[in-house]
Amino acid sequence: MSDDPVKRPAWPQSASRPVVTPISPSVVFASHSPAALDAQYDGSAPGYTYSREGHPNASVLAAKLDGLEGATGGFVTGSGMAAVTVALLGLLGQGDHVIGGDQLYGRSLRLLTQDLPRFGIKATLADPTDVDAMRAAIQPRTRAILVEVVSNPTLRVADMAGITQLARDHGLILIVDNTFTTPRAYRPLDHGADVVVHSVTKLLAGHADVMAGYVGAQQAELTQKMLDLSVTMGFTASPFDCWLGERGLMSFALRFDKAQDNARLLADHLATLPGIRRVLYPMRPDHPDHNRAVALLDGQGGHMVSFEVAGGRAAAEALVQAAPSIAFAP
Structure with missing residues (x-):
């Protein structure tokens, strides 16, 4: 028996369209021609090639999160820690220094104090409720600050106005983890932050069945650096998690x-x-x-x-x- 009929996937023809985003689990995407593929690779035409680099469900979820946070061109990752990781590794290099809030989520603290040093990136922890303590932590090679608006799990509230001004005065990239606060209460980019990250797993998705993160910014150059690293490291979220995350956003x-x-x-x-x-x-x-x-x-x-x-x-x-x-x- 020939298996040709099952080798040729084809969408049914329809004059209507679904009102719910379909799940697109395809790993690879076919192009009409080599020229069309070239156009996708050079950015002159939209499209997908390999799902690690992006897929429809990730694009739909990212666009909705962009709208909530006031970002442009944000992207989804496989977890909240993947989002924090690509924000730091995508924007910092060997010899750089980052200041982190001293009451961050436990794995963020480990990333700063144990993992980043293996890449030649140093970190200092300081109290985010005390802008003078943050200022005292600045070193000649400091390039970024990472804080949570409301800390996990101690619920201390960072001095966001003071830290934002500190970052501007010293030309530092301000990365804000907005997971606990959510854009319902505070939008970091509106107040001068450079990058916002989320664990979508938590309240945004909300049903304990999604593992995903999000990275957003308003400067295309920053976004591209972080996205390139995310694609290379394989941090892309699955279509199923993205679909469930989009569903969760509805409520x-x-x-x-x-x-x-x-x-x-x-x-x-x-x-x-x-x-x-x-x-x-x-x-x-x-x-x-x-x-x-x-x-x-x-x-x-x-x-x-x-x-x-x-x-x-x-x-x-x-x-x-x-x-x-x-x-x-x-």
Whole structure:
């Protein structure tokens, strides 16, 4: 029996089009001619050639994230850490120095302090709530600053106005991880940042079934440097994750608002309990960065709450066991 019929994929002819983005899992894309392929490679014609370099689902998701963040030509990566990595390695070189916030996500801290030095890039950690501490960390070869607007997981609020001005004064690239804040509360590029990165895995996609990241900027030169590295390193997200991420964005605003309402209620309730030593939520008056959070985030405290249990690890273990309806999923 001939298998020719299954070797020739063809889209059915239709005068209509789907209203939901189709999943395009193809790894390779056929061109009409060598000349057409050349035009795609030199950028004079749009199109796809190999999915590591880009595919339709990644383009659709990136365009929607660009719209949320006010970026142009952003791209999707396979994870949030892939986004942070290409932002740093794509813009820094051997001998350069970067300043990182000292309360970043754990793997971002490892990247700065253990992995980047293997590439000849030095890093210094400084308190992002204290612009003088950030200024003191500047060295002759400092090229960039990496901060989170609201830190993961301690929920400290960076002095974004001071850090942005510091970066401008010294000609440094400001890279902002906006994962916890989301563009619903703050858009870094609107306030002078050069690059914004996300773990799309978190609230943007929102259903714990997507692994993806995002990198956005407004300067095409910066974007191209980061994108080139992402393609070379194989950091492209899969079509399936991109499709699920796009689906998640459809309910993002509603989920953000509801999760934020829940976070406020939970933070206020926890503060009344005798077994809770400390509650961290930016919109609570007892938060150390409350005034800055109110001014910076326009009342958007976000969807995360951190708290400290009296009695140490044993008490924390007991709390986890006493709340079986809440998944213990770090």
